[in-house]
Amino acid sequence: MSGDATNQDTIHQSTRKGLANSVLGTRNLMITAALAVVGSIIVVALSYISATMLLTPRGLFIACSFMGAWLIPYLLPAVVVRKPGAAIIAGLIMGIIAAFTTPSGPATIIGNVLGAAFVELPLAVLLYRVWTWWSFAISGCVFGCINGLLYLGMVQFTTSTGVSVGIVGVSIVSCLAGVAVCLFIGSLLARAGVGSARRR
Amino acid sequence: MTALLTIRGLGVRYPGTERWVLDAAALDQYAGRVTAVIGPSGCGKTSLVRTACGLIPHCIPADYRGSVVLDGAEMADAEVMQIATRIGFVGQNPDAAIVARSLHDEVCFPLQNLCLPPEEVEARAAEALGMVGLGDRPWDDPWVLSGGQRQRLALAVALAMKPALLVLDEPTSTIDPDGREDFYRLLPPLIEQGMGVLVIDHDLDPILPAVDRVIALDEDGRTIAAGSPDEVYGSHRAELDAAGIWLPRALRPTVADPPTLTELCRRDAVRYLAKTDGRWHDIDGLATVEPGEAARCELTDFGVPGRSPAVSARLGGGELIALIGENGAGKTSLLGALAGVVRGSVGTATIDGTPVRTGDPRVGYVFQNPEHQFVTSSVEAELAFDGLQTAQVDRLLDQFHLTEFRTQHPLTLSGGQSRRLSVATMVGAGKRLIALDEPTYGQDWANTRELMDFIHELRAEGASVLMATHDLELAAEHATHIIALPLGAERDRPPAPPPQPNRSLLGSLNPFTMLAAILLPAAFVIAHRDVTANLIIMALASLAIAGSRSSLRRIAGSITAVWLIAAILTWAVSTAINPDVYTGIRDIGGPGQAGTTIGALLALVLVSGIATDPEAILRAATARLHLPYRLASAGTAALAFLTRFRVDFRLLRTARALRGVGRRWGPLGPAIRWAGSIVPLLIIAVQHGERVALSMDSRAFGAFDHRTELVRDPWRVRDTAVILVVWAATIVAWVLW
Numbered sequence: 001m002s003g004d005a006t007n008q009d010t011i012h013q014s015t016r017k018g019l020a021n022s023v024l025g026t027r028n029l030m031i032t033a034a035l036a037v038v039g040s041i042i043v044v045a046l047s048y049i050s051a052t053m054l055l056t057p058r059g060l061f062i063a064c065s066f067m068g069a070w071l072i073p074y075l076l077p078a079v080v081v082r083k084p085g086a087a088i089i090a091g092l093i094m095g096i097i098a099a100f101t102t103p104s105g106p107a108t109i110i111g112n113v114l115g116a117a118f119v120e121l122p123l124a125v126l127l128y129r130v131w132t133w134w135s136f137a138i139s140g141c142v143f144g145c146i147n148g149l150l151y152l153g154m155v156q157f158t159t160s161t162g163v164s165v166g167i168v169g170v171s172i173v174s175c176l177a178g179v180a181v182c183l184f185i186g187s188l189l190a191r192a193g194v195g196s197a198r199r200r
Numbered sequence: 201m202t203a204l205l206t207i208r209g210l211g212v213r214y215p216g217t218e219r220w221v222l223d224a225a226a227l228d229q230y231a232g233r234v235t236a237v238i239g240p241s242g243c244g245k246t247s248l249v250r251t252a253c254g255l256i257p258h259c260i261p262a263d264y265r266g267s268v269v270l271d272g273a274e275m276a277d278a279e280v281m282q283i284a285t286r287i288g289f290v291g292q293n294p295d296a297a298i299v300a301r302s303l304h305d306e307v308c309f310p311l312q313n314l315c316l317p318p319e320e321v322e323a324r325a326a327e328a329l330g331m332v333g334l335g336d337r338p339w340d341d342p343w344v345l346s347g348g349q350r351q352r353l354a355l356a357v358a359l360a361m362k363p364a365l366l367v368l369d370e371p372t373s374t375i376d377p378d379g380r381e382d383f384y385r386l387l388p389p390l391i392e393q394g395m396g397v398l399v400i401d402h403d404l405d406p407i408l409p410a411v412d413r414v415i416a417l418d419e420d421g422r423t424i425a426a427g428s429p430d431e432v433y434g435s436h437r438a439e440l441d442a443a444g445i446w447l448p449r450a451l452r453p454t455v456a457d458p459p460t461l462t463e464l465c466r467r468d469a470v471r472y473l474a475k476t477d478g479r480w481h482d483i484d485g486l487a488t489v490e491p492g493e494a495a496r497c498e499l500t501d502f503g504v505p506g507r508s509p510a511v512s513a514r515l516g517g518g519e520l521i522a523l524i525g526e527n528g529a530g531k532t533s534l535l536g537a538l539a540g541v542v543r544g545s546v547g548t549a550t551i552d553g554t555p556v557r558t559g560d561p562r563v564g565y566v567f568q569n570p571e572h573q574f575v576t577s578s579v580e581a582e583l584a585f586d587g588l589q590t591a592q593v594d595r596l597l598d599q600f601h602l603t604e605f606r607t608q609h610p611l612t613l614s615g616g617q618s619r620r621l622s623v624a625t626m627v628g629a630g631k632r633l634i635a636l637d638e639p640t641y642g643q644d645w646a647n648t649r650e651l652m653d654f655i656h657e658l659r660a661e662g663a664s665v666l667m668a669t670h671d672l673e674l675a676a677e678h679a680t681h682i683i684a685l686p687l688g689a690e691r692d693r694p695p696a697p698p699p700q701p702n703r704s705l706l707g708s709l710n711p712f713t714m715l716a717a718i719l720l721p722a723a724f725v726i727a728h729r730d731v732t733a734n735l736i737i738m739a740l741a742s743l744a745i746a747g748s749r750s751s752l753r754r755i756a757g758s759i760t761a762v763w764l765i766a767a768i769l770t771w772a773v774s775t776a777i778n779p780d781v782y783t784g785i786r787d788i789g790g791p792g793q794a795g796t797t798i799g800a801l802l803a804l805v806l807v808s809g810i811a812t813d814p815e816a817i818l819r820a821a822t823a824r825l826h827l828p829y830r831l832a833s834a835g836t837a838a839l840a841f842l843t844r845f846r847v848d849f850r851l852l853r854t855a856r857a858l859r860g861v862g863r864r865w866g867p868l869g870p871a872i873r874w875a876g877s878i879v880p881l882l883i884i885a886v887q888h889g890e891r892v893a894l895s896m897d898s899r900a901f902g903a904f905d906h907r908t909e910l911v912r913d914p915w916r917v918r919d920t921a922v923i924l925v926v927w928a929a930t931i932v933a934w935v936l937w
Contacts, residue, residue: 011213011265012276014257019902024830026901027259027893033834034889037841038882041849045874080886089831093838096814185882188577188609190216195886 023083031195032077032086036093039073043094043112046070064148064171068178071143074119075179079136079186080195084120084128091116118143136179144168144175204286204365204396205229205252209266211421212247212256221247222421224266227398227413229365234387234397234410236429239417240444240644241616245400246292246369250894251275252398253367254283259897260890284314284900288358291898292370292642294350296891299837299899301815302696303329303345303353304338307360310899312907314361321908328360329353332386337695344693346527348379355386357899366390368399372406373642376526376670378461381406402644405449418443444646449673458673461526465684470509473682486513486521486681494553497633497664499538502547507533510547511683515664517632520655522675523668525685531668532568534685535635538666539565541854551632559857564631564663568638570622571884572848573855574610575876582610582625585859596624599654601647611883615642623651626658634658636667640674652678704749705922706811711820713919714808717926724930725800728937734796738762741803748811758806766799814839820913829907837892841885848884852877 019025023032046069077090094116095109122138123130148171152164189195207227211220222244229235229252237245250256251264254275268275270286291297300306307325316324329335332352342353351371358366366387372380384406391397391410399407414432416425416439424443425436433440433451440447449458459480465471472486489495495514503510508530513521523531536542538549540558549556556563567573576582579602583593597603600620605613610621623639639655640648652674659665666683669675675682701707706714725734742759770792809817818835821827853873856862861876862869 009265010267011263012257012268012274013263014261015277016258016279019830020258024828026830026897027261027890029830029834030837030889030893030896031886032889033838034841034845034885035882037838037845038878038885040842041845041881042878076882089834092831093835096818096835097838097842185879188612188879189883189886191609191612194612194883195890 770795
């Protein structure tokens with residue numbers, strides 16, 4: 001009995017290190033792939049909506065107000081998996097899917113990986129040590145700011161400085177809302193023990 | 201005799217909780233012996249077997265206490281190879297086990313991960329498929345198999361790894377009784393050859409004669425009995441009964457032996473049966489109203505061609521009709537068609553004389569996977585959604601043992617709990633016809649009894665209940681009528697032919713060749729934007745696509761896309777777009793220039809991929825670009841997820857329509873349902889990803905940093921030649937144009 005009691009006191013965790021506990025660990029990788037696939041469903045729908053929005057200044061405002069929805073597919077894998085490279089791999093997978101399911105071809109892989117890189121950059125600057133609401137909020141701001149400026153650069157009509165600032169502002173606010181949605185979904189999954197990473 | 205596996209004092213703790221599942225569980229597993237673990241839902245059986253095969257703590261991020269020793273090594277310290285070559289695992293969900301596109305590839309997957317030589321991989325795969333009776337159809341898509349066949353496939357995958365110990369986690373809970381018998385019939389010869397088996401299953405009857413030791417757990421995971429089957433079932437019957445554990449059929453007070461599918465179903469036609477004075481007898485047609493009297497629910501030759509035979513019924517209300525048949529007979533399709541989830545039905549279905557529409561609130565539908573049907577974010581909101589008062593909600597929560605989970609998201613419940621909730625949502629709201637798809641699957645004895653009591657309450661309120669079930673004993677005991685779908689639908693399906701190599705020039709190239717070849721022509725198109733050159737490129741690409749020997753549909757779709765998009769853009773730029781607004785497309789040039797430039801670029805992209813597929817590109821990227829094979833596997837898995845999640849997404853939206861979500865938004869309703877389905881889809885997706893990861897990890901995924909490739913994509917002279925020819929032609933055109 002004493003042997004059993006001693007046994008019961010010993011708590012074991014996996015001693016496998018490295019890959020298993022990175023984004024390339026099977027579980028993290030499959031969760032990232034699954035989130036990327038759902039993300040691609042959102043991204044394809046948004047592509048059609050945005051393409052029709054960029055025609056007028058008012059449409060541009062509306063398109064930027066959707067920026068938070070664009071953010072979700074890239075940020076959510078980082079929020080759920082919390083491993084370096086999760087957003088980039090999700091972007092890569094979304095790109096591969098889009099390359100074969102849309103007429104955009106392989107060029108879309110670069111676009112998706114870049115989008116994911118905007119999200120992951122602030123997390124990398126923080127040395128992947130901070131996985132909390134404010135680091136995700138910074139990611140959202142960076143994503144919103146860069147994409148808002150890109151939208152302004154893409155359109156052919158000219159906008160006043162005030163309108164331009166407003167458009168970037170709307171984009172950032174929308175992305176912060178996207179961050180909140182990601183955190184909500186992340187907490188929902190964590191409460192259920194679904195998708196929770198090895199954090200101890 | 202030395203034990204293969206020794207477990208002492210086991211408890212398991214999942215992340216985010218301090219609660220330990222299992223209370224000092226212990227077992228010794230020997231070669232050639234069968235150990236069965238029994239216990240009520242939620243007692244920790246699955247945690248025990250997952251720890252026994254190393255999925256905990258290596259794949260599922262949980263801790264365990266006590267000790268689990270495999271071949272003298274603690275499980276937490278064991279490497280992938282050590283576990284994969286000693287333990288085979290078959291889980292409860294055959295859908296989650298599928299990682300490849302053919303039976304052959306599925307069985308080869310773990311052997312490739314173990315880096316066995318290609319010849320041995322092929323030999324072992326053929327042997328394993330032959331052992332489970334699937335040797336004649338290696339090229340079938342796993343998704344077209346019946347549930348029973350898919351579980352036999354999962355067994356073949358485990359056996360191909362030649363394990364010393366086979367761990368079975370409720371492997372037959374989703375399959376029909378005949379499939380269950382077929383599955384367990386495969387084991388005794390393997391046990392005689394020395395393979396140990398550790399099994400949990402609600403219905404142990406088919407394997408009970410082979411079981412050497414039974415370990416019974418109570419609802420808190422405490423061991424209440426351990427010993428031979430006679431000892432445990434004979435001396436501890438009262439404790440087992442109190443814990444709500446299924447007893448073997450011989451010990452259960454049943455009226456008679458349950459009928460078998462073969463006895464109940466015909467081979468060629470739907471059979472209708474009714475129960476009179478406890479005895480079942482054939483009836484010509486199912487009618488519970490007198491001829492001439494109006495039926496409340498009426499099905500007239502209602503079915504789904506190719507998926508479910510047509511059935512007819514005239515119902516007055518208050519019936520419980522069991523819909524039975526083997527896996528793949530069409531039970532789910534029939535119920536789904538009634539609810540509008542499955543399209544393409546024929547015949548008519550009416551309630552009170554008016555046809556049943558898609559999303560008809562008079563029809564209640566409990567999905568086979570309950571997670572598809574929840575529309576709110578808490579258990580209590582789910583019950584209140586159809587207008588129930590708080591007191592009614594409280595009563596239901598209590599009745600279904602869900603009170604402590606009332607604020608929890610429905611998708612975070614366990615399998616058994618979510619199924620109980622899905623049935624509970626059928627209360628109220630004036631449902632006339634309630635279609636239940638396997639409502640008792642995964643429930644222990646006590647919960648099954650309570651669910652059936654509840655279903656009888658629904659009947660008593662006047663609803664006609666149509667219940668698809670594999671549990672023939674349950675059907676015989678509780679149903680008033682049986683609709684037995686014909687046998688043989690699955691067995692008569694011819695096997696898929698082996699894949700034929702694409703013998704066209706494009707098909708014989710390395711997957712990267714055309715990707716490289718089109719780079720220069722694409723640059724030419726962008727630089728020149730010349731209508732004539734673009735049209736020539738579009739024409740040449742169309743010819744190449746036509747000669748690619750790809751599928752006719754793919755060829756036609758690709759060529760049409762090229763010319764249609766060019767035409768639409770030409771038309772749009774010339775006439776449709778208001779010149780005062782966005783001019784981005786016009787910057788490319790005049791109407792013809794813009795349309796043909798985009799058309800030519802699209803043609804080049806399509807020609808580069810027409811004779812290949814994403815898997816070949818990922819394979820080539822692994823071989824040539826040293827893409828980590830884990831990443832390539834993620835890409836392959838993502839492609840499989842895409843098909844599955846599209847179906848899930850459609851089911852989620854239809855379920856919302858059935859529950860009336862978005863109805864008050866009128867034409868915006870579909871958009872509301874689309875947006876409302878995203879979060880549940882994400883949760884389902886993550887859960888599926890986790891399950892697939894378990895399957896992959898139990899199949900030696902990641903044992904090495906590479907794997908055996910069975911298909912090679914060599915770089916030949918012709919690959920270099922094609923690139924040089926295309927580039928040379930482009931350079932000539934560039935100079936001359």
